[in-house]
Amino acid sequence: MDTTLRDGEQTSGVSFTETEKLNIAKLLLEELKVDRIEVASARVSEGEFKGAKNIFDWARENGYIEQVEVLGFVDDRESLNWITRAGGKVINLLTKGSLKHCRQQLRKTPEEHIADIKHVLNNAHEMGIRVNIYFEDWSNGMRNSSEYIHQMLDSLKDSGIDRFMLPDTLGILNHDETYKFCSDLIKRYPDLNFDFHAHNDYDLATSNVFAAIKAGITGIHATLNGLGERAGNVPLSSVIGIVKDHFKYNMSVDEKKLYKVSKFVESFSGIRIPPNKPIIGENVFTQTSGIHADGDQKDNLYYNDLLPERFGRTRQYALGKMSGKASIIKNLEGLGIELTKDEMKMVTERVIELGDKKETVTREDLPYIISDVLKNEKIVEKIKIINYSLNVAKGLKSMATLQVDINGKIYERTASGDGQYDAFMKALWLIYDDLKRPHPILKDYIVTIPPGGRTDALVECMITWEYNNKTFKTRGLDSDQTIAAIKGTIRMLNLIESNNNITA
Numbered sequence: 385m386d387t388t389l390r391d392g393e394q395t396s397g398v399s400f401t402e403t404e405k406l407n408i409a410k411l412l413l414e415e416l417k418v419d420r421i422e423v424a425s426a427r428v429s430e431g432e433f434k435g436a437k438n439i440f441d442w443a444r445e446n447g448y449i450e451q452v453e454v455l456g457f458v459d460d461r462e463s464l465n466w467i468t469r470a471g472g473k474v475i476n477l478l479t480k481g482s483l484k485h486c487r488q489q490l491r492k493t494p495e496e497h498i499a500d501i502k503h504v505l506n507n508a509h510e511m512g513i514r515v516n517i518y519f520e521d522w523s524n525g526m527r528n529s530s531e532y533i534h535q536m537l538d539s540l541k542d543s544g545i546d547r548f549m550l551p552d553t554l555g556i557l558n559h560d561e562t563y564k565f566c567s568d569l570i571k572r573y574p575d576l577n578f579d580f581h582a583h584n585d586y587d588l589a590t591s592n593v594f595a596a597i598k599a600g601i602t603g604i605h606a607t608l609n610g611l612g613e614r615a616g617n618v619p620l621s622s623v624i625g626i627v628k629d630h631f632k633y634n635m636s637v638d639e640k641k642l643y644k645v646s647k648f649v650e651s652f653s654g655i656r657i658p659p660n661k662p663i664i665g666e667n668v669f670t671q672t673s674g675i676h677a678d679g680d681q682k683d684n685l686y687y688n689d690l691l692p693e694r695f696g697r698t699r700q701y702a703l704g705k706m707s708g709k710a711s712i713i714k715n716l717e718g719l720g721i722e723l724t725k726d727e728m729k730m731v732t733e734r735v736i737e738l739g740d741k742k743e744t745v746t747r748e749d750l751p752y753i754i755s756d757v758l759k760n761e762k763i764v765e766k767i768k769i770i771n772y773s774l775n776v777a778k779g780l781k782s783m784a785t786l787q788v789d790i791n792g793k794i795y796e797r798t799a800s801g802d803g804q805y806d807a808f809m810k811a812l813w814l815i816y817d818d819l820k821r822p823h824p825i826l827k828d829y830i831v832t833i834p835p836g837g838r839t840d841a842l843v844e845c846m847i848t849w850e851y852n853n854k855t856f857k858t859r860g861l862d863s864d865q866t867i868a869a870i871k872g873t874i875r876m877l878n879l880i881e882s883n884n885n886i887t888a
Contacts, residue, residue, distance in 0.1 A: 385418070385419065385420040385421065385422060385453070385579065385603060385604075385605045385606075386412050386416075386418045386420070386421050386422070386605075386606055386607065386608065386620060387421070387422040387581075387605050387606070387607055387612075387617065388408060388412070388421075388607040388608045388611055388649060389405055389408055389409065389421060389422065389423040389424065389439075390422040390423060390424055390425060390454075390455055391422070391605075391607060391611075391612045391613060391617055392607040392608065392609075392611035392612055392617070392649075392653075393611075394612060394613045395611045395612060395613070395616065395653065395655060397654065397655075398611065398653045398654065398655060400435070400652055400653070401435075402431065402434050402435040402438055404652045405423065405435040405436075405438070405439060406435070406438045406439055406442060407648070407652075408608075408648070408649060408652065409421060409423060409439045409442070409443070409452070410442065411641075411645045411648060412608075412645070413443070413448050413451060414446075415638065415641040415644070415645055416620075416637055416638055416641050416642065416645050417636045417637055417638050417641075418620070418636070418637055419451065419636055420451045420452075420453055421451060421452055421453065422453045422454065422455060422476060422605075423435070423436055423439050423452055423453070423454060424436040424454050424455070424470075425454070425455040425456075426454055426455065426456040426457065426462075426463035426466040426467055426475075427457070427459075427462060427463060427466050433466065433469075433470055436454060436470045436471075436472065437469075437470045437471055439452060440452060440470055440471030440472050441471060444471060449471075449472075449473055450473055450474065450514075452472065452473075452474065453472075453474040453475070453476050453516065454466075454467050454470070454472050454474070454475060454476065455475075455476050455478055455518070456475040456476065456477055456478065457477070457478055458477065458478070458479060458497075458500050458501055458504050459504075460503065460504065460507070461504075461507050461511075463475060463477075463504075464504070464507055464508055464511055464513055467513060468511060468513070472513070473512070473513060473514060474513065474514045474515075474516065474546075475508060475513050475514070475515055475516070476516045476517075476518055476549065477501070477504060477505075477508075477515055477516065477517050477518065478518045478520055479497070479501055479517055479518060479519060479520065479536070480497060480519070480520055480521065481518070481519025481520050481521045481522035481524075481525040481533065481536075481550075481551070481553075482520075482521040482522070482524045482525030482528065482529055482532065483525065483528070483529035483532040484521070484524065484528065484529070485520060485521045485524075485525075486532070494532055494535055494536070498535075498536065498539045498540070501517075501540065502539075502540075502543060505540075505543050505544065505545070509544060514546055515544070515545050515546065516545065516546050516547040516548070516549055516579075517540065517545050517547075517548055517549060518549045518551060518581075519533065519536065519548065519549065519550060519551065520551060520553055521551075521553045521554070522550045522551055522552070522553070523550075523551070523552040523553065523554065523556050523557045523561075523565070524553075524554065524556065526561075526565040526568075527556075527561070530568070533569070534572070537569070537572075537573055537576070541573060541575075541576055546577065547577045547578070547579050547603060548569075548576055548577065548578050548579070549578075549579040549580075549581055549603075549605070550565075550566070550569070550578055550579065550580050550581065550601075551580075551581035551583070551605075552580075552581065552582050552583050552589075552592060553581075553583065554583065554585065555582070555583030555584055555585030555586060555588070555589065555614070555615060556585065556586070557582075557588065557592050558586070558588055558591075558592070559588065559591040559592055559594065559595040560595070562580070562592040562595040562596050562599070563595040563596070563598060563599045566578070566580065566595070566596050566599035566600065566601050567599040567600070570599060570600045570601070577602060577603065578601050578602065578603065579601065579602075579603030579604065579605055580592075580593065580596035580601045580603070580604055580605070581605040581617070582596075582604075582605070582617060582618040583612065583613065583614065583615065583616070583617060583618075584610065584612075584615040584616050584617065584618065585614055585615045587615070589610075589616075589617065589618035589622075590618055590619075590622040590623075590626065592618075593606075593618050593622070593623055593626060594626050594630065597626065597627065597631055597633075598631075604618070604623050604627075605617065605618075606618050606619060606620040606622075606623045607619065607620065608620055608645065608646050608649040609621075609646055609649055609650060609653070609655065609657050609661070609664065610622075610661070611649070611653060611655065619661070619662075619664075620637070620642070621642055621646065621661070621662060621663040621664045622662055622663070624637055624639050624642065624663070625662065625663060625690060629689045629690070639694055639695055640694065640695060640696045641696065642663065642664065642695050642696075643663075643664055643695050643696050643697055644696060646664040647664075662690075663690060663695055664695075668690075669692040669697050669698070669699050669700060670699075670700045703715060703735050703750070712728065712731060712732055712735060712750070713728070715750055716750060721750070721754070723754070727754075727757075730757050731750070731753060731754055731757055734753055734757050735753065738753075765874075765878050766790070766791050766878060766881040766882070767788065767789065767790050767791075767874065767877045767878050767881060768788070768789040768874070769786070769787070769788055769789075769870070769874055770787040770788060770789050770794060771786075771787040772784060772785065772786045772787065772808065772870070773785045774804040774807065774808065774866065775804075776803075776804055781800035781801065781802070781807070782800065782801055782802070782803050782804045782806065782807040783798065783799075783800050783807055784798065784799055784800075784801065784804060784807035784808040784810070784811045785797075785798040785811065786798075786808060786811040786812055786815070788812065788815060790815075790819070795815045795818070795819075796815075797811045797812075797814040797815050797818070798811055799811035799814055804866045805866050805869045805870070808866070808870060808873075809826070809873070812873070822851075823851075824849040824850055824851035824876065824880065825849065825850045825851075826847060826848075826849060827848040827849060827850050827855065828847070828848035829845070829846075829847050829848075829869070830845070830846045830847075831843060831844070831845050831846075831865055831868075831869075832844040832845075832846070833865075843861070843862060843863065843864070843865045843868045844859060844860075844861050844868065845859060845860045845861075845862075845865060845868035845869040845871075845872050846858075846859045846872070847859070847860075847869065847872045847873065847876065849876055851880060856876075856879070858872045858873070858875040858876040858879065859872050859875075860872030860873070860875065
């Protein structure tokens with residue numbers, strides 16, 4: 385079960401719009417093909433209700449209504465009525481999974497809490513709503529009051545509950561405890577269906593999921609990109625690797641769609657995926673060491689089962705001070721450039737020199753480096769910026785006037801935009817539209833400013849573009865962020881002019 389739209393939205397600073405929620409739900413069920421999704425908490429807000437209703441309306445029309453679930457509370461009929469009005473069919477009922485929570489938060493005895501739960505269950509069955517149960521704080525409950533958990537299960541196991549959901553609410557468990565606690569319940573209640581819900585406070589969520597599956601748990605809760613309360617939930621990407629590669633079990637999830645959907649959620653949430661995040665991080669299929677690149681040339685010696693092609697990605701070879709000849713050859717192959725042995729040596733030395741200076745080198749930088757090192761015309765600048773004027777004023781749109789030389793002819797346009805770079809790009813694309821020239825789509829824009837607070841520090845702007853269904857990056861370096869972005873943009877235009885086979 386994916387709970388990005390419920391637990392994932394409890395990430396500090398994250399709030400999805402109604403449209404974003406609907407699109408994420410569609411991506412999860414139609415593209416990724418997860419089994420179930422949890423999309424809201426009942427009674428939270430009017431916006432939460434509208435978002436859930438939109439999802440339920442779509443799910444009903446497309447045959448997914450039984451796979452969409454909502455967190456609800458032990459509140460007689462209030463949560464059930466909320467779910468019914470929204471169009472839902474499944475409640476994930478939040479109950480207390482530790483004696484401490486039951487006595488101190490609810491101020492009730494276990495018997496009173498169980499009676500309240502059964503009252504909600506009876507109401508749900510009358511209303512045609514299926515019920516799963518969360519045992520909130522279950523991990524502390526098993527540590528300190530396991531007899532309370534057994535009392536709860538003994539009282540509820542014959543009450544028509546589909547799944548009993550075991551959350552490590554505070555992320556306190558280790559893999560040994562997870563295995564022991566899950567095994568205890570599975571052996572004691574072999575006919576019940578159990579889910580495990582991991583939080584990552586000790587960075588043990590993935591190992592705890594491994595232990596839960598090893599113990600026999602049949603349902604795992606996850607979120608895209610590990611979103612969630614505090615340190616987050618276990619990422620869906622990590623669950624896929626464990627289930628498919630370590631246990632050799634089948635999953636309905638389409639792993640080829642994982643990266644694309646994860647990037648959508650990154651955009652909607654505003655929470656960037658760490659570059660080293662397994663499977664979905666920017667760097668995880670990039671070899672940095674020249675030794676690794678050499679080994680890959682010699683029968684893929686540095687590959688493992690997590691092949692990038694499984695996830696719709698490609699292997700790359702970083703360029704920098706660790707680069708050897710093999711890394712550069714791999715990148716040149718993608719650009720269709722061949723060099724002599726002596727030329728290779730000179731280019732390798734320059735790449736290493738740039739890496740020592742902490743400069744980022746991309747594959748698309750190589751033609752410029754070659755041109756500079758070899759003093760030849762490996763790449764010709766067919767497009768040049770002659771002049772530009774950028775204006776910004778409080779309360780007004782930014783303006784840009786641009787003069788550009790394209791193959792010896794001068795063109796000029798003016799445009800407004802949301803910021804100076806946006807205005808610059810709109811003026812540029814007006815020129816391209818006049819000439820009926822295709823242009824790429826800007827996919828990502830990262831600005832890196834060195835720490836220290838100096839206003840004259842060099843800013844690096846790395847821009848990701850998509851052109852002809854392929855993705856590539858260019859960068860610009862300047863003390864002014866907008867000019868750095870413009871430099872990266874002009875480099876992109878010339879790369880497209882000189883190489884119509886831009887490769888990912």
